Every structure is written in C-alpha cells, then in structure tokens.
Amino acid sequence: MNRLAIAVLLLSACHPPRDGTSRTAPPSADGVVAFETVRRVLQHPRCQNCHPAGDAPLQGDDSHVHTQNVQRGPEGRGMVGAECTTCHGxxxxxNAYGPHVPPGNANGWHMPPPDTKLVFVGLSPRALCEQVRDPARNGRKDRAALRAHLEDxxxxxxxxxxRGRTPVSTPRDTFLAAWETxxxxxxPCPD
Structure with a gap:
C-alpha cells in the first residue's frame, strides 16, 4: 500500500462519516454471547415472575398472574393489608408443609417499585440488555450496584x-461468570 492510501485510511478513521452516522466499534462478541446466558436467567420464571410488565406479580413455572389479586403496591412490597410478607415469610x-406454600426470603419478598419496574417479561434480548444497563430504568444502579444486587x-x-418450583436452570456460577464477562x-447489547 502506498503512503497516500495509508494517509487516506488514517484520516478517514479520525473523522465521522459525512452521512451523519457515527462509527462505533462492534460489540464485543464475547460480551454479546455472555449476555445470552444472562438473558436466559433473567427471563426464567424465577426471575421474571417478580419483573412483570403489569402491577400483579406472576407465579409458577408457567408465569401465571398471582392469585389473590396481589398487586405491586406503592413501594413494590404489596398493597396495605396485603403486603408480600403477609404470606411470604x-x-x-x-418440604413437609407440602406443595403450593408461599416461598420465603430473609430480606422480605418484594418486587421493584412502580417507578422502576425493570420488566423482564416479553422483552427482546436487546431491549432487556438496554434496560438492565440503564440506571434511569434499573433502579439507579451502576454496574457495581447491579453486581452487588446479584448477591441479594x-x-x-x-x-x-x-418444593414444587423449578430452580433457574443455568448454574449460578455459570450465570455469574457470564455476567462478569x-x-x-x-x-454490550445484541443487535
């Protein structure tokens, strides 16, 4: 390649295209592949049941609307008199209690608050990715806070x-490794 061709290539790499578009590096292939593992976990019933599009949580492996007319409430912890912790200890x-008993959690059962629902149900991989990484739509969490949330x-x-509930099918250590990648x-978000 002659010097003039090299100079033209270098100059064109330094200036934006004339059509108004911008040049960006393609997303990291490893990062996009890793996000597919993250997406599968986030859209598993164990995760998406508390991240629905509406204000009623979902339940079960089939993600049906929660019975007893349970609603998100003003802080994501249910409505007055029907808070999540009323049933969820x-x-x-x-297991001796039998099937269909409400699961529990040490931090108290809850959903995201209504102002940052962080919907996982029905989103495309790209839309889910963009939402998760956007602090304006993810509960004002940067990447470090998101990672810390995974330990909740x-x-x-x-x-x-x-008993009676299918665990997330991707092993937790595989999920965390994919998240880190x-x-x-x-x-990066997939196309």
Whole structure:
C-alpha cells in the first residue's frame, strides 16, 4: 500500500462519516454471547415472575398472574393489608408443609417499585440488555450496584426456590461468570 492510501485510511478513521452516522466499534462478541446466558436467567420464571410488565406479580413455572389479586403496591412490597410478607415469610417452609406454600426470603419478598419496574417479561434480548444497563430504568444502579444486587437473598433464592418450583436452570456460577464477562466487555447489547 502506498503512503497516500495509508494517509487516506488514517484520516478517514479520525473523522465521522459525512452521512451523519457515527462509527462505533462492534460489540464485543464475547460480551454479546455472555449476555445470552444472562438473558436466559433473567427471563426464567424465577426471575421474571417478580419483573412483570403489569402491577400483579406472576407465579409458577408457567408465569401465571398471582392469585389473590396481589398487586405491586406503592413501594413494590404489596398493597396495605396485603403486603408480600403477609404470606411470604423469612425462609422457604420445610418440604413437609407440602406443595403450593408461599416461598420465603430473609430480606422480605418484594418486587421493584412502580417507578422502576425493570420488566423482564416479553422483552427482546436487546431491549432487556438496554434496560438492565440503564440506571434511569434499573433502579439507579451502576454496574457495581447491579453486581452487588446479584448477591441479594431474593435473587439467590432463584437457584433454591423450594418444593414444587423449578430452580433457574443455568448454574449460578455459570450465570455469574457470564455476567462478569458481559460487564468487562462494556455491557454490550445484541443487535
């Protein structure tokens, strides 16, 4: 390649295109692949049941609307007199209690508050990715706060949901490794 061709290539790389578009590096392939693992977990019933589009939580492996007309409430903890903790205790009841008992959690059962619903149900991979990484739509969490949230007992519960509930199918360590890969790659979203 002659010097003039090299100079033209270098100059064109430094200036934006004339059509008004911008040049951006393609998303990291490793990060995009890792996000697919993250997405599968976030859209598993154990996660998406508390992240629905509406104000009624979902329940069961089929993600049906929660019975007893349960609603999100003003802080995501249910309505007055029907708070999540009215039925959901501090831990999963023993298996001897039988099927269909409300699961529990040490931090108290809850959903995201209504101003930041963080919907997982029905979103495309790209839309889910964009929402999760956007502090304006994810509860004002930066990447470090999002990672810390993954240690919340309610999140961890998804891998040990109690009798009659299918745990998240992706092993937790695989999920966390994928999350770290995605985050290190700059949290790229799929096309």
């Amino acid at each position: 501090l831990a999963n009841p023993p 007992p309610l999140v961890v519960w998804g891998w040990a949901p109690g 995605w985050a290190r790659a700059g949290a």
